[in-house]
Amino acid sequence: MACTCPGRVHPGIAMIFVQIVFGGINIVYKLVINDGMSMRVAVAYRLLFGAAFLCPIALIVERNKRPKLTWVVFIQIFLVALVGGSIYHNLYLASLNLTSMTFAAAMYNLSPAFTYIVALFFRMETFSLDNARGIAKVAGTAICIGGAMLLTFYKGTDINIWHTKINLLKHHQNTVGSTKQQVMGMAIALIACVFYAFWVILQAKINKNYPCFYSSTALMSLMGSIQAIIYALCFDRKWSDWKLGWNIRLISVIYLGTLASGLNITLMAWCIAKRGPLFVAIYNPLMLLYAGGVLIIAGLYTVLWGKSKNSRNKNQLAVLPNNSDQESSGVAVSPRSNVNKDSAV
Structure with missing residues (x-):
């Protein structure tokens, strides 16, 4: 018997909420990077906090609903954790470090196209230009990606409303250097998009064999955290690299773990089961709008506070x-x- 998502919400509403949460991820990552935290450690803590958040919920909510965990499902969840957890997040942050938030966001917006191609390969989507539905699906995907890329790369006139000492690109301005680094960063971002596409496809396979979204996401986060910790320990072995205090690092990893990796991935798994992989991927470009909206609203109220x-x-x-x-x-x-x-x- 399939497990249900909490509350009877429309998948579209759920994905809008998911993208609102994702809108703050780049900002949060920049804050912890500027604080000197390793990106590899941030990924490990993100998945670890996500597992700690979801495991109790899965044990309580789905205690009498979980089917038997077979080796096939276990291996599938392990691969999902590897593809969409530890590897994808580390690749995305590596591209963010080598290029910029603009290019990383632009490459992230290409994930619907890669998802559509991979879904065609696994016969989970169809390509047809013989009817209005097929044309709308192909044209809608292209228009959505084109609009997101235009929004990302178009540079208008700079408007300096006020001066602030907060600079999210403080460390990044020193890392973006040669064209070789930027090309490498873009190549890594494209590979990350491919991994994201395979993640949503594999997640759809898991939903059929193990349709308990809390439990599958909790296991994925737990396995991904183990993978990410082992990878991070290969480079960051000092206690100072892993130390968390009452500072921006703790707040950031709590946000990334509970909301971005815990609640969001559960909702995405549920939406994949309801509407398919392409439905989830096509909402990714909305992240740009919400990230910009958060900054605009924050700036507006900061100016109003200053004027008062x-x-x-x-x-x-x-x-x-x-x-x-x-x-x-x-x-x-x-x-x-x-x-x-x-x-x-």
Whole structure:
């Protein structure tokens, strides 16, 4: 018996929520990288926190619904964890480090095309230009990718509203160098897109054999975290590389683990079961809109907060001259007793 997703929500609404959460991933990654955290360690913590978040939920919600875990399903989940977990995230962050957020986002927007091609190879999608449905599917995919690429690469006029000391590209500006590095970064990003396409296809296979989304995602996160930890320990063996305190690193890995890897992957697995791999991949370009929207709203309220502070300061300064004028006007006010004495004389 298939396990159900919490709440009866429409798959489209679920994917919109998924992309809203994904919209903050690049920003969060840049914050931890600027703080000096290794990207490999960040991936390991992301998957580890995702497993810690989902395992209790899976044990409680699906305790009487899980089918028997066979070796075939176990190997499939292991491959999904490897393809869509540890390898994909490390490749994506490597491309982000070698190129820029712009190019990484642009390559990420190509994932629907790769997913469509891989789905055709596995006969999970059809290619047909003989009817309106087939034409709409092909044309819609191309238009969506083209619009996302245009939004990514088009550079308009820079608008400097205010100056801030926060620079998300502080370390990245030093890493982006030769054309060779950028080409290598773009090649790595393309490979990451291929791995993403295989992930959604394999996830669709798992949904048929093991249709419990919490349990499968928890196992995937657990196996992926073990893989990512082993890979990270090959390069980052110091305790300082892994230490988490009450700082931006802890907040970031909690966000990445619970929301990005925990809740989001569960919703994506459920949407794949409901509508197929291409349905999930086609929503990826929305991440650009939501990431930009978050920054715009944050900037708007920051400016409004600053203007309200300036208005308060101006009001306070406007009151001070009146008091100073009274004190410096040179008009001495005699005590009441002295006035009475003078009037008596």
